[in-house]
Amino acid sequence: MHPSYPAEPYKIKVVEPIAMTTRAQRLQYIQEAGYNTFLLNSQQCYIDLLTDSGTTAMSDNQWAGMMLGDEAYAGSKNFIHLQEVVREYYGFKHIIPTHQGRGAENLLSRLCIQPGDYVPGNMYFTTTRAHQELNGATFVDIIIDEAHDSQIDLPFKGNVDIAKLQKLIDEVGPERIPYVCVAVTVNLAGGQPVSMANLRAVHALCAPLGIKVMFDATRCVENAYFIKEREATHHHQSIRDILKEMMSYADGCTMSGKKDCLVNIGGFLCMNDDELYQRASEMVVLFEGMPSYGGLAGRDMEAMARGIEESVDYHYIHHRIAQCRYLADQLVAAGIPIVQPVGGHAVFLDARQFLDHIPQDEFPAQTLAAQLYLESGVRSMERGIVSAGRNKQTGEHHRPKLELVRLTIPRRVYTYAHLDVVAQACKDLYARRHEIRGMKMVYEPKFLRFFTARFEPLVAQTASRPAAAPQVAELETA
Template identity: 80%
Template sequence: MSYPAEPYKIKVVEPIAMTTRKQREQYIKDAGYNTFLLQSKQTYIDLLTDSGTTAMSDNQWAGMMLGDEAYSGSINFYHLQDTVAEYYGYKHVVPTHQGRGAENLLSSLLVKEGDYVPGNMYFTTTRAHQERNGATFVDIIIDEAHDSQKDLPFKGNIDLSKLEKLINEVGADKIPYVCLAITVNLAGGQPVSMANIREVSKLCKKHNILVMYDATRCVENAYFIKDREPEYKDATIAAILKEMMSYSDGCTMSGKKDCLVNIGGFLCMNDDELYQRASELVVLFEGMPSYGGLAGRDMEAMARGIVESVDFHYIHHRIAQCRYLADKLEAAGVPIVKPVGGHAVFLDARAFLPHVPQEQYPAQSLAAELYIESGVRSMERGIISAGRDRKTGKNHMPKLELVRLTIPRRVYTYAHLDVVAESVIRLFKHRDDIKGLDMVYEPKFLRFFTARFEPLK
């Protein structure tokens, strides 16, 4: 395939670190072999996350200068509210400092002890908030999503039979909402089809269960619908996005992804009573309902980012960058999750390091070795991210043991991705030399952020 050129030109540049292998060996040791604990200045190409790492546009930076920092009733809030209504279709929006602030509000408002929250594969912070409020997460994604080599157009789809089975087993009154992620991060950035979204909405309406999206990468999902569902091939990204959101009752949003900003998020809903309750609770956790932990300038940048995000040339290039890196790796025989998703390329650490058992953290080992090899920072998405069962204390043992090479929006060029590909390929050629790790410090919550490791002797 052909890869489109960047649909932007570079106006401001930021120098990046150039380090030696000896330096990197010391840096990763000091960081406990956890790439999250490395310093930015120690990193050459930073593919740790696409969250908050966007390069904002000149239009967004201009908007930052128009921040109305009134404590209540900022004009930027009303601009954000109007933009959300226009592009997503929701009646109410509650700003939060980032996506997990919205997750906290949603779980606190709707979840009670003994509830079950079904979703198309867990996400770390989302599940943590659900469990903190007493719910049990139930994975209802299609089985194929747990197989890295299954090449399906919509591996993020919900298995309707699994959802119906759960409803019959526990009762609809024990299910406060279905958490539908668009796209599914931990499956490899996999999208959900419009057809599946419609069927989920229909089933939930039948049982009076809310559908709440994790809409963090909803624009990427809209692109895949345009690309892979024939009836939408001539539709605009904006039109697909608006229809997609119409099948839900609300959403949590980390604006640090598809809203193209460095900080911010929001909780949306159409129900007036739920909005009133959210407005009361946000004051406790975030701030006034008209700013919720954000400066006026940040809300303005997010409103403008929403408009920019639905530009076809922008999102086409973004998806193409992922495909470019994936194609380079696949041509060299490097095992990756298929098909490539919208925000990252995921290395299959099980297949990459078959000699390292899951209990020795192969994905964490691979991420650390990639940093030593080249200064490229990536992140683990496997047994460490999955955490422990809150009742038994045993490790969750996910079928997918992955290293995520996450591409920030509008930051790197194809030449940078060439460097990444060459680094991974070099590592693949001497993969038998890579050993596992021992976890020497484990925090109680979300351990992948701050856990520390040592190489096994």
């Protein structure tokens, strides 16, 4: 194994068979799914890179913890353990468990936002912005301009532009900004990290003005790894210590435990403010459950507490980042356009360049994700104009500069050999990219349309490869 790509720091104990399908079957499946990879069944997918959310393989230690679940309705010992671990590793005083990250986003938005408020953030995330807007806020993007260019290679492309934040404060006043939402890392920029120096600067600007800083901490351990690797002042520090310092520059966070907490379900809302915690404790009962379990069983909280402890192991996170780089390096060597630099949880294909003949209103990223599945059985997801949704005032599409397909690598699930298959599928599709035509949307839900929207090709796609490719060998390369 090449030294840049360390071997898996675990051994396999249990295996799960995965689907082997023909191209004819995949054509039927993607048509039935309305060319939306979210609407495929998992049994129809060969290598499933739809998301890293809840798709982690838990450790034997976590499974052992599941057997120690205390399912008391209030005051579960597993909640006490989770609370202790969050305080030790993240440093926040209070924790409210939720069923997943968007449960925490819902609570935070309802608790803090008043109609007419502005919530600045380093690039939007779909569910986060939806909750903010539903509660009357306007999202304002304050990420550095370079984050919107897939080919600019910067070490901390997720940084907040301090001048943009200051400009918004000057224009609307600090009283109209309930909190700044800082994602660590930034998903829709390609999994890009935020530097410690930038986090410190955001906190220094906001604290004297009484503006809270709330992290979207979903992939905070990946962010800590990049700080250790790229910020000279932190080379010598452990992931655990870097993570604790990162969190010290926030007043709280929302967390989807389904990512860096290494579990299949769960999340939480954290804060240091006693009054906010009291209000959150009252509201969570309406939407989730008691403050000591939220939307979770005791066994799930135990698995999450143990996952937080495991997540800061250097060998684990080093291998995780290396898997992303392994796939990215193969694609770059083949001339396939991806977001640079490679982030911590996925490789993002630049669909705008990959399918440069398809205009954005014909959904190039959605098209590319559907075609990749048809080509190989690899499921990915769109992160472009469909995910961006519509302007709530004008009804027009938001048109992000980044039109991406996310190849998301689940934690501790696939091997380098699986990633070889993904790379080859991308190469094969890239070789015939000019044959591909765009799509039209034939069903659009009101909210978060990327989950359930349906599409049709603008030009009928052929169901077979060129005659020279034997049908019986459809999946020999997949």
